[in-house]
Amino acid sequence: METGKRMMSGGLLAGILGGTLLAAGLTLSPAAHADEKVDAARAAITLSATLTPEEYEKRAEDVIGPEKFDNNCASCHALEAEAWQQTTHYATFQTRHRTDEAEKILKAMGQRSMKRAGECMHCHYTSVLQRGKATPTWGVSCESCHSPAKNWVNIHNKVGGVASGETLKWGKGKDEAPDARAKRIGAAEAAGMIHAGMIYDIARNCFSCHTVPNEEIVNKGGHKAGSDFDLVAWSQGQVRHNFVTSPGAPDNATNEPVSTERRRLYYVVGALVDYETTLRNLSNVKEKGGAFHKAMVERANKVRDRLDAIAGKVDLGDLKAAIEAAPKPMTEDTAVSADLADKLGAASKKFSQMHDGSKLAGVDPLIPTEVKGDVYNKK
Ligand code: HEC
Ligand code: HEC
Ligand code: HEC
Numbered sequence: 472m473e474t475g476k477r478m479m480s481g482g483l484l485a486g487i488l489g490g491t492l493l494a495a496g497l498t499l500s501p502a503a504h505a506d507e508k509v510d511a512a513r514a515a516i517t518l519s520a521t522l523t524p525e526e527y528e529k530r531a532e533d534v535i536g537p538e539k540f541d542n543n544c545a546s547c548h549a550l551e552a553e554a555w556q557q558t559t560h561y562a563t564f565q566t567r568h569r570t571d572e573a574e575k576i577l578k579a580m581g582q583r584s585m586k587r588a589g590e591c592m593h594c595h596y597t598s599v600l601q602r603g604k605a606t607p608t609w610g611v612s613c614e615s616c617h618s619p620a621k622n623w624v625n626i627h628n629k630v631g632g633v634a635s636g637e638t639l640k641w642g643k644g645k646d647e648a649p650d651a652r653a654k655r656i657g658a659a660e661a662a663g664m665i666h667a668g669m670i671y672d673i674a675r676n677c678f679s680c681h682t683v684p685n686e687e688i689v690n691k692g693g694h695k696a697g698s699d700f701d702l703v704a705w706s707q708g709q710v711r712h713n714f715v716t717s718p719g720a721p722d723n724a725t726n727e728p729v730s731t732e733r734r735r736l737y738y739v740v741g742a743l744v745d746y747e748t749t750l751r752n753l754s755n756v757k758e759k760g761g762a763f764h765k766a767m768v769e770r771a772n773k774v775r776d777r778l779d780a781i782a783g784k785v786d787l788g789d790l791k792a793a794i795e796a797a798p799k800p801m802t803e804d805t806a807v808s809a810d811l812a813d814k815l816g817a818a819s820k821k822f823s824q825m826h827d828g829s830k831l832a833g834v835d836p837l838i839p840t841e842v843k844g845d846v847y848n849k850k
């Protein structure tokens with residue numbers, strides 16, 4: 472098995488700087504992965520699509536925001552924020568509620584405002600608590616993917632143990648010793664951060680929104696039943712914001728693609744989490760034969776074909792049994808238990824921590840080369 476080290480982005484980066492950068496602290500020791508208890512706590516707060524209104528309010532309390540409020544992400548991560556401002560995730564707050572499609576869904580749901588309806592807020596907006604209420608303030612933002620930051624923001628940025636502040640900008644981590652980095656990022660993870668090394672957890676967030684697990688808004692509201700989503704294609708276009716690890720950071724940072732190794736891991740883990748999430752969605756179906764149920768059955772069969780193709784190219788170890796435990800092909804009469812999803816999830820997470828992608832070259836021909844949207848780079 473491979474080690475749990477994080478491969479940093481950019482083949483170019485690896486080429487130019489090779490071992491120097493890795494030695495300079497861009498690895499994560501397996502010890503940095505939080506224990507199961509922390510996992511459970513985090514799982515409870517991070518998948519915003521499936522929160523109750525009370526949990527969503529609790530989450531809003533921990534949100535700092537990409538911009539506007541004190542200590543916001545953009546105050547240190549200016550380039551990441553600029554990249555985010557070009558995305559559909561950003562635009563959804565500005566424009567989506569004004570469209571005819573939104574009107575149609577709202578009408579069918581008996582709702583009037585997308586920014587007031589809990590059913591929509593969870594996925595389309597990041598909210599902060601204002602006057603005791605979760606108030607939509609941005610589209611899908613930094614903390615939708617990296618998790619609400621109140622408890623980790625002042626831990627993750629202490630490069631060299633220096634207290635956070637305006638002067639401590641990104642890019643500083645290049646001079647940090649490996650142990651110090653592992654300790655810093657490990658502490659942030661324990662406080663709830665989903666950092667770039669946690670591919671499985673990031674993917675869970677993407678798919679929790681992008682499979683649209685809310686049966687009612689699909690069946691009754693006519694909302695799309697999920698996105699045709701591939702983790703590589705969808706994360707490496709408009710969503711990409713790999714500035715910290717770029718060779719010229721911090722002064723001449725560029726937006727680097729993920730490394731070849733990491734792209735493989737994204738591809739495999741993305742398909743695994745897609746399957747896990749879809750199986751879980753199927754286990755929760757209430758209206759048999761409804762639009763949601765039909766879409767999830769189709770999704771499950773499609774992603775299973777992809778996983779079988781992957782299993783034909785690389786050794787998936789224990790994962791193979793966890794995948795094959797799910798029935799294939801499925802129909803609307805197939806019973807799916809949540810246990811299948813839980814077991815696959817546990818095996819997938821382990822897999823994502825054991826691999827850095829160097830042993831997964833077999834999947835290269837399967838990985839999509841087209842990305843979703845334009846990559847942002849400062850002109
Ligand atoms: C579980 C997450 C989730 C919830 C809840 C949700 N959406 Fe969406 N919505 C999405 C995703 C993901 C997309 C993008 C789908 C795609 O890939 O095109 C989307 C797209 C849309 C679109 C664009 C559709 C199109 O045809 O391009 C509209 C309009 C929309 N949502 C309205 C709403 C409204 C209104 C609500 C509340 C009643 C809502 N959404 C609730 C996740 C969600
Ligand atoms: C749609 C989900 C999503 C959103 C929104 C998002 N991120 Fe990320 N972020 C990711 C993913 C995925 C990675 C890992 C990329 C990789 O490994 O190359 C990442 C990586 C990063 C990194 C490390 C980059 C590097 O060079 O290694 C930083 C810093 C970061 N994000 C900050 C932010 C900030 C600040 C915002 C908001 C302005 C933001 N992110 C919004 C998903 C997201
Ligand atoms: C006071 C400055 C500051 C603020 C505010 C800040 N960051 Fe950071 N962030 C940093 C520094 C410094 C690093 C380390 C950069 C490095 O390693 O070179 C970092 C690193 C990161 C990383 C990469 C960690 C990794 O290795 O995966 C992510 C992701 C990230 N920040 C997200 C955020 C998000 C989201 C917010 C807002 C909630 C935020 N940051 C707010 C300074 C800040």
Ligand code: HEC
Pocket residue numbers: 519520559560562563567593594595611615616673674676677678679680681702705706709710843844
């Ligand atoms: C909190 C929910 C949520 C999370 C988490 C999330 N997304 Fe999204 N995403 C959405 C919604 C909602 C839309 C559609 C917005 C609209 O059209 O109004 C969207 C749209 C997109 C689009 C634009 C698609 C298009 O057709 O233009 C991309 C690309 C994307 N997401 C990638 C990702 C990736 C990659 C991740 C994880 C790293 C992710 N998303 C995580 C909710 C989410």
